[in-house]
Amino acid sequence: MKKAADVIIIGGGINGCAAAYYLAKRGVKDVIVLEAAKSIGHGGSSRNGGGVRQSGRDPRELPYAMYAVKHMWPTLSEELGVDVEYCQAGNLRLGKTEAHLEKLNRLAQNARNAGVDVRMIDAKEVKEINPYLSDEIIGASWCPTDGHANPMLTTLAYYKRAVELGVSFVKDAPVKAIQKVKGKARKVITADGTVFEGETMILAAGYESREIARTVGIDIPMTRYFEEALVTEMQPPMFDQMLGTADADFYGHQAKHGSFVFGSECGLEEAADMPLTDTRTSSLTMSAGCRAIMGYIPALKDAKIVRSWGGWLDMCIDEVPVISPVEEVPGLILACAFTGHGFGTAPSVGLMLSQMVVGEETVVDISALRYNRFKADR
Amino acid sequence: MISVDDKLKEIGKYIPQPDDDMLVCRCEEVTKGEIRQAVHAGMFTIEEIRRFLRCGMGLCQGQTCGKLVKGIVARELKVSPAELEPAVSRAPMRPMEMEILGRDGGDK
Numbered sequence: 001m002k003k004a005a006d007v008i009i010i011g012g013g014i015n016g017c018a019a020a021y022y023l024a025k026r027g028v029k030d031v032i033v034l035e036a037a038k039s040i041g042h043g044g045s046s047r048n049g050g051g052v053r054q055s056g057r058d059p060r061e062l063p064y065a066m067y068a069v070k071h072m073w074p075t076l077s078e079e080l081g082v083d084v085e086y087c088q089a090g091n092l093r094l095g096k097t098e099a100h101l102e103k104l105n106r107l108a109q110n111a112r113n114a115g116v117d118v119r120m121i122d123a124k125e126v127k128e129i130n131p132y133l134s135d136e137i138i139g140a141s142w143c144p145t146d147g148h149a150n151p152m153l154t155t156l157a158y159y160k161r162a163v164e165l166g167v168s169f170v171k172d173a174p175v176k177a178i179q180k181v182k183g184k185a186r187k188v189i190t191a192d193g194t195v196f197e198g199e200t201m202i203l204a205a206g207y208e209s210r211e212i213a214r215t216v217g218i219d220i221p222m223t224r225y226f227e228e229a230l231v232t233e234m235q236p237p238m239f240d241q242m243l244g245t246a247d248a249d250f251y252g253h254q255a256k257h258g259s260f261v262f263g264s265e266c267g268l269e270e271a272a273d274m275p276l277t278d279t280r281t282s283s284l285t286m287s288a289g290c291r292a293i294m295g296y297i298p299a300l301k302d303a304k305i306v307r308s309w310g311g312w313l314d315m316c317i318d319e320v321p322v323i324s325p326v327e328e329v330p331g332l333i334l335a336c337a338f339t340g341h342g343f344g345t346a347p348s349v350g351l352m353l354s355q356m357v358v359g360e361e362t363v364v365d366i367s368a369l370r371y372n373r374f375k376a377d378r
Numbered sequence: 379m380i381s382v383d384d385k386l387k388e389i390g391k392y393i394p395q396p397d398d399d400m401l402v403c404r405c406e407e408v409t410k411g412e413i414r415q416a417v418h419a420g421m422f423t424i425e426e427i428r429r430f431l432r433c434g435m436g437l438c439q440g441q442t443c444g445k446l447v448k449g450i451v452a453r454e455l456k457v458s459p460a461e462l463e464p465a466v467s468r469a470p471m472r473p474m475e476m477e478i479l480g481r482d483g484g485d486k
Contacts, residue, residue, distance in 0.1 A: 001379075001381040001383070001384055002381075002383065038380065038422075038423050038425075038463070039423045039425040039426045039429075040420075040426060041429070042425070046429055152429035152430070153429070153430065155429075156421065156426065156429060156430045159420065160419045160420060163382060163386075163419070163420045164419075168381070168382065168383050169381075169382040169383075169420065170379055170380065170381050170382065171379075171380040171382065171422070172379050172380050173379045173380075190379070192379065194379065232476075233436075233437050233473055234436070234437070257406070257432065266484070281468070281469055284482075284484055286469065286470070286479055287479055287480050287481070287482040287484050288480075288484055290476040290477075290479045290480030291480040291484075293476060294476055294477065294480060300476055301475070301476055301477040302475050302476070302477065303475070303476055304437075304473035304474055304475050304476075305470060305473065305474055305475075305476060305479055306436075306437060306439060306470075306473045307435070307439065307468045307469075308468055308469050308470070309468055
């Protein structure tokens with residue numbers, strides 16, 4: 001087994017796999033990716049709703065979210081040789097009350113200020129776009145350039161292409177610490193004591209990145225949050241848009257094979273404190289999710305739920321990720337705290353991580369996401 | 379620790395077999411050949427195979443093909459099926475209509 005390389009990537013999720021792929025694509029093939037689980041993409045990468053979204057994003061994230069939608073997602077299936085099920089059919093955020101519409105209007109205004117085409121539409125137009133929705137809906141915000149893709153396929157497609165291009169992956173290799181040698185990040189130590197060595201390291205291990213970064217004196221203020229999803233049996237093709245609500249009580253879409261995938265909450269998530277390895281779903285969330293979904297898409301009341309799943313989000317204190325090299329630890333690049341919306345941006349984040357490794361300017365400016373932006377506010 | 383490079387070298391190249399077009403997962407129409415090729419692309423766990431091919435993700439949730447898929451993956455990896463972790467079973471136990479599942483009284 002290879003234990004030394006130019007680049008060591010800690011975390012075989014979508015950001016780690018995408019970074020490995022874009023490095024290999026540009027000729028940097030001496031790369032090792034260490035994944036803690038036995039399966040690639042076992043964390044948030046296979047536990048998310050598949051949104052490829054620009055609307056509703058923080059202005060600091062928008063440039064690279066928009067870059068991915070414009071320049072990367074449309075050709076990704078072709079590039080990776082796997083159909084990642086990207087579908088750019090728009091995002092409807094639905095409202096049932098005047099207070100909902102006020103909130104949606106505010107979000108739409110923010111998005112327009114940042115250069116994203118999001119507009120408010122009335123009940124009639126909502127029905128024209130999606131005839132299956134409830135008559136209780138009085139309006140929505142509409143972003144025609146948003147969409148969705150299959151997160152599990154996208155992650156594994158990046159992995160498969162990276163393997164084909166010569167990247168070395170090691171699974172079941174949880175990292176415990178990074179060690180400096182002569183002031184530079186140099187060694188990566190796994191739980192069983194194996195030492196890997198590299199010139200540059202990318203730390204993209206979700207919430208677990210926090211413990212690992214601490215071993216070189218860097219702390220990223222993030223917490224963890226448990227979120228669940230449910231999946232219906234296959235349905236005839238109904239609609240292609242991504243749906244969300246002003247109330248944020250559910251979101252989801254119909255996947256290519258016919259199942260609907262819906263994220264939902266029961267309201268008790270803040271207090272979830274199981275170990276990170278425990279991703280069993282709660283007995284309350286599925287039922288709460290079903291009620292919320294039927295309130296907006298009554299046509300689905302007879303659809304059977306076949307499966308539910310849960311996963312941990314790495315929530316940053318200011319709700320945008322940390323993507324930057326670390327000055328105090330030369331050779332270390334952080335990519336973590338994606339706060340539950342890292343899937344849609346993974347292509348551009350992977351590309352920018354590969355650019356950081358070779359010391360090139362990133363395709364868009366992301367200096368607002370630096371690791372040292374957190375200041376005391378008292 | 380599982381080195382993907384070492385394992386791929388150990389199991390050798392994918393060699394087509396005469397019954398590769400046999401349907402193994404009937405719900406999602408996945409063939410034996412697709413499963414074997416996925417193993418040679420680096421998918422070594424039942425979870426990865428499921429996520430990549432959808433076998434066992436359909437209406438029966440793998441109750442019909444689960445064992446078959448495991449046997450094919452194990453043979454391809456040159457390990458005993460007992461060494462492979464089964465896919466996680468997920469709630470609900472049986473497919474259930476949203477209207478019924480939503481009626482747990484939790485909102486009252």
